[in-house]
Amino acid sequence: MDPKTAHPEDIAKMLRKPSGPFAKQFAELMHKGNIFLIDLTYETMDLKKDESILEIGFASGRSFEILFSNMNDIKATGIDYSEEMVSQAREINQDAVNSGKLNLYHGSSDNLPFGDNSFDKVYCNNVIYFWDDPSRHLKEVHRVLKPGGLFYTGIRTKETMLLMPTAQYGFTLYEEDDWVKILEQNGFRFILTNKKADPPIEVEGHVFKMVSLCIAAEKA
DSSP states (O other), rough: OTTTTTOOOHHHHHHHHHSSSSSSHHHHHHHHHHHHHHHHHHHTTOOTOOOOOEEETTTSHHHHHHHHHHHHHHHHEEEOOOOHHHHHHHTTHHHHHHTEEEEEEEEEEEOOOOOOOOOOEEEESSSSGSSSSHHHHHHHHHHHHHEEEEEEEEOHHHHEEEEEEEEEETOOOOHHHHHHHHHTTTTTEEEEEEEOOOEEEETTTTEEEOOEEEEEEEEE
């Protein structure tokens, strides 16, 4: 499935779970479109030396390249729903994996393969759109966070996501207040939201002006 000719519904399925011969191509496009949001999330996280962090839904894994370029003395873990993405991320981050700085897992965030109180911080970017039952995932995030640990949700605003033709196919979209309410219903205390307008994104001749949010919440 070529991204240049695929129907928006098929593209939406690939965004949920990249697979098949075009998985790597989609993953690279996703990373390119998400760099601003990734940077915003890391900025909001204010990472500290020796913290243990978990990324949910890392796709190509290039986000870890950005992470280690900014903060080398950190213990990172990632989990992704797509086997192809785990394989690709291991190739891209081979040195970090071999050194033990990065551990990558295949699995779902509603059944995390980690012990209670494992991480200082957990984060995800453009992932919650695909959580059919957010409470199941948030219960697991809450469980694996240390007491007082922080969860960071990177998303685009509902208003701007609706400009994307793929968003009508299997996406659940949120404005800030919508997501904060769900967080508070699932054992988190809202801390802050970092909000910035993205640089314009051009897709197939169309220019999209997105607005990114990183919503921070503490394990209550």
